[in-house]
Structure formats: C-alpha cells, structure tokens
Amino acid sequence: MRILQLHSNFIVFKPVEKEINIAEEAAKEETRIEEVVVLFTAIEEGDSSALAQKAIDDARAFLGKLKVNRILIYPFAHLSSNLSQPSQALAIIKDMEVYAKSKGIETFRAPFGWNKQFTISIKGHPLAEMARSYAPVQAAAEAKVPCEGKKEEEPVSAALKAEDTMKSYWHILQTDGSLVPIEEYKFKGKSNLQKFSQYEIKKTRAVTQMPPHVPLMKRLEIADYEPGSDPGNIRWYPKGRMMKSLLEQYVSLRVAQYGGMEVETPLMYDFNHPSLSSYLNRFPARQYVLKSEDKELFLRFAACFGQFLMAHDAQFSYKQMPIKLYELTRYSFRREKSGEVVGLKRLRAFTMPDCHAFCTDLEQAKKEFMIRFDLCIDVLGNIGLVKDDYEIAMRFTKDFYAENKDFIASLAAKFDKPILAEVWNERFFYFALKWDLNFVDNQDKAAALSTDQIDVENAKRYGITYVDEKGEKQFPLILHCSPSGAIERDIYALLEKAYREQMTGKAPMLPLWLSPTQVRLIPISDRFLDKVEQLAQQIAARCIRVDIDDSASTLQKKIREAEQEWVPYIIVVGEKEIESGTLSVRDREQKGKQENMTADQLITKISEKIAGKPFKPLPLPLYLSKRPSFHG
RNA sequence: GCCUUCGUAGCCUAGCCCGGUGGGGCGUUACCUUGGUAAGGUAAUGGUCGCGGGUCCAAAUCCCGCCGAAGGCUCCA
Structure with missing residues (x-):
C-alpha cells in the first residue's frame, strides 16, 4: 500500500468519467473540503484489511499533531506499479473508511474507479507532506540511514531498522x-x-x-x-x-x-x-x-x-x-x-x-x-x-x-x-x-x-x-x-545567570572585565567636575573603564541609575573626597556596601580582578550627558 | 512552517469584551533645585492606535486578509 499524505488548506475534486466497469456510482459534481488531511492511496497486491487499519492508525497519529480530525481517502492508482485487483482494492479502501469512522475521524472519500480532476492547496509545514509505503509481507528491506530534509518515510521495516540504529x-x-x-x-x-x-x-x-x-x-x-x-x-x-x-x-x-x-x-x-x-x-x-x-x-x-x-x-x-x-x-x-x-x-x-x-x-x-x-x-x-x-x-x-x-x-x-x-x-x-x-x-x-x-x-x-x-x-x-x-x-x-542571581536576592551583574562601565564617578555638584575629571583620567590611565555622571539629576537618582546599569563600583565625589583623597566606594558585589579606599587602592583591587583578561577602553563618551540613548 | 497569544509616542502600559474627542508612567527639552549614597518639583514635547480592506451615522475597539513578535509544536552537530 502506498499513501501520499497531504495536509491541505482545501481540496476540490470532481469525478469526470468512469475508468473501469466496477467503478462506484458518483455524481459529476465538485466537492470542496476545507482543512483536511488528504490520503492519496494506492492498494497494492497482497494488501489486507489489517494493513488498512495500520495505515489509518498511522494517519491518526499525525492528525493529533496537526490538530485536524478530517481526512479524505482519495483512491490514486498512480502511486504504484504493483496494483492489486480493483475489486480487492475497493474492499480495502472501504475498510479504511469504515475503520477511520469507527475511530471518530470525520472521513470523506473520493469515488473509486473514476478519472477525477482536482485542485489542492497544501500547507507548507514539514509534516504537511508525507509519503508512506507498507509492504504486505514483512520482507526485510535494506536499511537506509534517514536523511534530513527528506519528507518521505522509508518502508516500515527499513524505518524500524534505522530507528533501532538511531535510537538513543x-x-x-x-x-x-x-x-x-x-x-x-x-x-x-x-x-x-x-x-x-x-x-x-x-x-x-x-x-x-x-x-x-x-x-x-x-x-x-x-x-x-x-x-x-x-x-x-x-x-x-x-x-x-x-x-x-x-x-x-x-x-x-x-x-x-x-x-x-x-x-x-x-x-x-x-x-x-x-x-x-x-x-x-x-x-x-x-x-x-x-x-x-x-x-x-x-x-x-x-x-x-x-x-x-x-x-x-x-x-x-x-x-x-x-x-x-x-x-x-x-x-x-x-x-x-x-x-x-x-x-x-x-x-x-x-x-x-x-x-x-x-x-x-x-x-x-x-x-x-x-x-x-x-x-x-x-x-x-x-x-x-x-x-x-x-x-x-x-x-x-x-x-x-x-x-x-x-x-x-x-x-x-x-x-x-x-x-x-x-x-x-x-x-x-x-x-x-x-x-x-x-x-x-x-x-x-x-x-x-x-x-x-x-x-x-x-x-x-x-x-x-x-x-x-x-x-x-x-x-x-x-x-x-x-x-x-x-x-x-x-x-x-551570562544574562540568564545574572537574572537567576537577582531572583535569589543578589545584585545581578556582569563579570567585572566585561562590564562596560567599571567605575562610575558621581560629582556632588558641578563645582567638582574638574577635579573629578582628573580622577577619571588617573583611573582610566590604568586600563579601567571609568565614566562621569554629569547629568542634571539628583544624587540619589544618579546612584539608582548606576545601579540599574549594573555598574560594579560607584563613587560619589565631593569636597570630603577631594580634600582627603579617600574615596567611599559602593561595591555592587557586596550589595552596595560602602568601603573607604584611595584611588590607587581601588585601581589595584580592580587590576587584580581583571588580570589576564583583554581590555578595551570605554565604548561611550566619558560624560553621561554626551551619550545618546539607544533604547527607550 | 503550523497552532495560540500579542502589536497603542523612543520605552513600558490603560482603554478593546460592551463602538461615541486615546489616558498614565518612563524618557527627552526648558525652568526651579547644586545635593552626601536606589526615583526632588513644575511645565512642555511626543500618536498614520502594525498595514490593507469591510461593517457602521461613527472603529484603537467588531469582521476579513496581510506583516511582525513572543510562547508552544516541530527541529536542533
């Protein structure tokens, strides 16, 4: 038995004339069926009712996947050069129809023994087109390794053997x-x-x-x-x-x-x-x-x-x-x-x-x-x-x-x-x-x-x-x-991992060597911008990506935005820091805990953590006020 | 490719079921504020409501088609 199975948007067929004398009775009218799996079927010598049932069972397996419950059994002799006697073929086709109906499938059938014309619209998905061939006896066919992109299944026995080979x-x-x-x-x-x-x-x-x-x-x-x-x-x-x-x-x-x-x-x-x-x-x-x-x-x-x-x-x-x-x-x-x-x-x-x-x-x-x-x-x-x-x-x-x-x-x-x-x-x-x-x-x-x-x-x-x-x-x-x-x-x-850590209550972040900004300097007021820029240059000279938030927002907001950017080290710089030389460094890894250290100590700390990794300079302007926003 | 869901301003989103001038937040711009560790205030700006067609006096809203996205299916050297 050979079946060409096509998942179709619709099919229209019309019996034209009888080809053989045992042909069924049918009106020469167009039939149109929507959303249907069409089974073009050729019955071969030696096919049995049991095989017909198996063919329907296989088709049913696909109906589930395709979320369709409508088939059209369409007798189609041209699939085989080893056809059975027409009388047997008709009997088996009828068996298929009865069996399919008994399984609750909405079953249509095109008349047997007619020359028919048809128009069909096939869905494009991988399962839409499928050819199946059933050997009447369990003769072992030669095994072939299934090849990707081939929309055809091998004969059952070969497929079984290949499955055994491929089975994990x-x-x-x-x-x-x-x-x-x-x-x-x-x-x-x-x-x-x-x-x-x-x-x-x-x-x-x-x-x-x-x-x-x-x-x-x-x-x-x-x-x-x-x-x-x-x-x-x-x-x-x-x-x-x-x-x-x-x-x-x-x-x-x-x-x-x-x-x-x-x-x-x-x-x-x-x-x-x-x-x-x-x-x-x-x-x-x-x-x-x-x-x-x-x-x-x-x-x-x-x-x-x-x-x-x-x-x-x-x-x-x-x-x-x-x-x-x-x-x-x-x-x-x-x-x-x-x-x-x-x-x-x-x-x-x-x-x-x-x-x-x-x-x-x-x-x-x-x-x-x-x-x-x-x-x-x-x-x-x-x-x-x-x-x-x-x-x-x-x-x-x-x-x-x-x-x-x-x-x-x-x-x-x-x-x-x-x-x-x-x-x-x-x-x-x-x-x-x-x-x-x-x-x-x-x-x-x-x-x-x-x-x-x-x-x-x-x-x-x-x-x-x-x-x-x-x-x-x-x-x-x-x-x-x-x-x-x-x-x-x-x-x-890395992003999925950061998200997972956020879910467990940690501050999400990227590895230090990959963080676009490693150190963010936030001047308390415009008055300190010159000094802050000097500090930035000192840090940047040691291959650390540092930038300055000179935007018009408040201090709190700048800290919030730096945290939302996942900046690993945030430093607020004002009079105290400039005079003492001691920076209060907000460490993301430690959930924003502040730690006092000099610029050199910070540089050493970061350099040790990113040792052996490649470096690229800041990919954006030093001043945040000079940056376009690329997203929202 | 198929199925389901979703497309509203640069971004997030309300409104859709039940048709009647599209609302809020973020951002941006301006002004006030120059601050001490996670959102200061006021105002302005910004919309072919994904695209096309239909129904209707009237469509973001209902219907059809198309495009795009997400999830599922399938696939995954």
Whole structure:
C-alpha cells in the first residue's frame, strides 16, 4: 500500500468519467473540503484489511499533531506499479473508511474507479507532506540511514531498522566511569542535570514567560533585534559590541596559547563544490543561499569548510601533528526556522570560535581531546560560567564505550559531576565521540556552549591526508572544538545567570572585565567636575573603564541609575573626597556596601580582578550627558 | 512552517469584551533645585492606535486578509 499524505488548506475534486466497469456510482459534481488531511492511496497486491487499519492508525497519529480530525481517502492508482485487483482494492479502501469512522475521524472519500480532476492547496509545514509505503509481507528491506530534509518515510521495516540504529539509549555516566540507565538514576540534589536530561530526552517545556535575557539585553543597551534584517540577525549597541569584542579576543587568545593557528576563510562557498555538497548532505542546517552571476553560493554555517579546504591543500606529516587550525567566524549563518529563533540564544547569524585539530590516530586524538577538555572548562570559567552553571552531555556508540572505557572514565573523573550519556548502537553521525556543555536557563531550557568531537569521516570526504612514518598517505582524525560556544550564547548565559542571581536576592551583574562601565564617578555638584575629571583620567590611565555622571539629576537618582546599569563600583565625589583623597566606594558585589579606599587602592583591587583578561577602553563618551540613548 | 497569544509616542502600559474627542508612567527639552549614597518639583514635547480592506451615522475597539513578535509544536552537530 502506498499513501501520499497531504495536509491541505482545501481540496476540490470532481469525478469526470468512469475508468473501469466496477467503478462506484458518483455524481459529476465538485466537492470542496476545507482543512483536511488528504490520503492519496494506492492498494497494492497482497494488501489486507489489517494493513488498512495500520495505515489509518498511522494517519491518526499525525492528525493529533496537526490538530485536524478530517481526512479524505482519495483512491490514486498512480502511486504504484504493483496494483492489486480493483475489486480487492475497493474492499480495502472501504475498510479504511469504515475503520477511520469507527475511530471518530470525520472521513470523506473520493469515488473509486473514476478519472477525477482536482485542485489542492497544501500547507507548507514539514509534516504537511508525507509519503508512506507498507509492504504486505514483512520482507526485510535494506536499511537506509534517514536523511534530513527528506519528507518521505522509508518502508516500515527499513524505518524500524534505522530507528533501532538511531535510537538513543540514555544513561548517566558517573564520575567513576560507570553507566546507569537514566530510569534508575536518582537525581536527588542534581536538579539542573535533571532539567537538562528532561530537555534532551523529552523536550518538555511548560513556560510561557519571555526569556529574561531578552528584556535585559535591550534595557542594558547590549543588543537588540534588527527589524530591517532577517530574524536572528542582531544589532549590537556600543556596550554590547565591546563585550562581544572582549569575549572574542579572550577566546582567540586562549586558543593561540593552546597552539591554534588563526586563519581567515571566506564567508560564502560554492554549492556545487564536490566535497562541500556531500558535507551539506550530512549537516542538517538550512542555509542562506545567494546567486552571483551563474553560480549558486551558500553562506557558511560553520568554520569547517575553509579550514578543511585549506588542510586539503596543505602538506604535512605525522611529525607536525597534531596540527591545529582556528578561526572565529563572524558570522556563521544558519537559517533556523522562524519559530526557533530567540534573543541571543538561537540566531541565524552568530559568532563561532572553531578550532580543528588534525590527529594521526585515536591515541593522539584522545590525548588532545583531554587537553582541550581542560581548555574549554577553563575558558568558560574565566568568561564567568562555572561548573554549577552548566551540565554536560557525552554522546558515543556502545562499541566506542566498550573499547575506550578507561578514556571515557577519565573524562568523567576530570569533570567530577555526573554526565548525561547518549548511547547509540551504531554510529550514524560523522563523529565517534562528542561532548557538549549545556547552560540550563530560567525556562529550564538548555543551550549548548562548548563542544568537542572526534570526527572520523571528513578527512576522507575532503581528501585531507598526512604522510606517515612509512611515507604513505593516511587520513587523519579531526577534532572539532569550540572552546566557548557561540559568543552570543555566552552573553545569553551570562544574562540568564545574572537574572537567576537577582531572583535569589543578589545584585545581578556582569563579570567585572566585561562590564562596560567599571567605575562610575558621581560629582556632588558641578563645582567638582574638574577635579573629578582628573580622577577619571588617573583611573582610566590604568586600563579601567571609568565614566562621569554629569547629568542634571539628583544624587540619589544618579546612584539608582548606576545601579540599574549594573555598574560594579560607584563613587560619589565631593569636597570630603577631594580634600582627603579617600574615596567611599559602593561595591555592587557586596550589595552596595560602602568601603573607604584611595584611588590607587581601588585601581589595584580592580587590576587584580581583571588580570589576564583583554581590555578595551570605554565604548561611550566619558560624560553621561554626551551619550545618546539607544533604547527607550 | 503550523497552532495560540500579542502589536497603542523612543520605552513600558490603560482603554478593546460592551463602538461615541486615546489616558498614565518612563524618557527627552526648558525652568526651579547644586545635593552626601536606589526615583526632588513644575511645565512642555511626543500618536498614520502594525498595514490593507469591510461593517457602521461613527472603529484603537467588531469582521476579513496581510506583516511582525513572543510562547508552544516541530527541529536542533
């Protein structure tokens, strides 16, 4: 049996003439049905009533999802070249109709045996079009790995087999390296891991609140939606641009210290390049496509292409390996579905540091993997996201675990927190092992930050080779690592974390090195402006971002506004301070407690806290009265 | 893409159900106030009520279509 299932706005059909002599009686009139799932159905040799019921049951499963309860069974012989006898076919079609009605479905049927004309309007969503094929006997068809973007289901048996291959078996990998099936694991005291597991496995969501980081990114003048672009393409205000730039610099610095060689590669690539087109098929991201003269190009959705094409042309041997290439893409483009794009969490254009390491063999890859694992955790920690802020998932096949149990156990021991493990029976992605660190936000949704994976496929695909000890060409293993994840996502995580801390009664703030204003000076009156400016210059000369609130508001209001801007240190300056040289510093970290210190002591205190981090000067005019407001 | 909800000044929002001159707050500007650690006072300014069509004597309000956003679904290397 073959069924083409179409979720339609409407269908209009009209019987024209009888094609066979057993055709049913029908009037040659137009029938119009609105909001209906149309089942174009061909009955094949050997089909039974049981199969008819199964077909209806499968269709019912979709009716629920589509929120429709109306079907049209439309006999359509052209789907098969192995049709059954018309008399049997009619009987089965009728069985389908009776069964569907018995299940409470509003069922229509087009007459059997007629040549009919029809007009149909199909809905555009992914589930709208679906082809199904039912084999009459359980002959094992060959299994195929389902391919993303294909709106067709494989024959049942093949689909079942593929499902078995793709089926994820969820476990918790404990710090001693043992696996506990998720149903048996006690999440006591591990509520974030539980939330993350739920999100990964069941995708449960129940919140209707706007993600807290969205109003924050606007109010703090970090970033905003850009209505003049495509959804998920963000505008960055001066403060946000500065933060993003610092994060970019920091991650790039750390990768350089690790040994990554920074390169730059094109934003757009030829759709028809042989290596690229086969990679595209393995990577289920939707692209931005553009035409230039007679070429079709796509905007890159990862940094892999440029680096792989570069590695393809490079000459290297085992003596130089592992070789590490690095690029920070500004931007990677993924045309996420409009309903999925949200705030800084999921974008269509995002900044992605990506470091690939080309390794000779699994031993070298494992060693390198471990080094990068440390690097990622340390980078995130310095950005302001510690182990309590994220959960880890590790994904591998049954066989890989069996063969590398000690290695996986050592990763688990190093992380020192239980790990969500996704285990497959067979490998169907290009990696043998992958982990990702996931931030769990205030809506209990998870977003991946850092990740690393051992790629066992792409060297061959891109023709990347190295020369081994015997002078023979070999394919390397490739590690893909983003030490921080997307930079935008880091900012999302920092804002969500700040919001969470606010909920627990703490003053929300950004890490000191990322705060656009680190010190705010508030003169008590205009009379002190000159002296305050001198103080500002003294502080700014030591690479600290300081500004002056010279607006016309009252003192109290200026303090309130500085607090609402999350300024870490606020200093009111008047006669006392200028004469004594002692400043009364309001410390946000300590909920606004005031502490007396000299300017030099403050400078030392801040310098120690931001040591080792990149610096950028104040991204806005020194005087608040000279600043435009970018949002409200 | 689908479903639900929502679009009112630069920002937040009342009014919509039950049609009859769109109200408040923040901001901005001006004036008064020059202050000692989270909102000083007065006034002025600012609106194609998302866009288009319909119903009606009359539409922010009711109806239809479209656009945009948020949440959900789906998807998520």
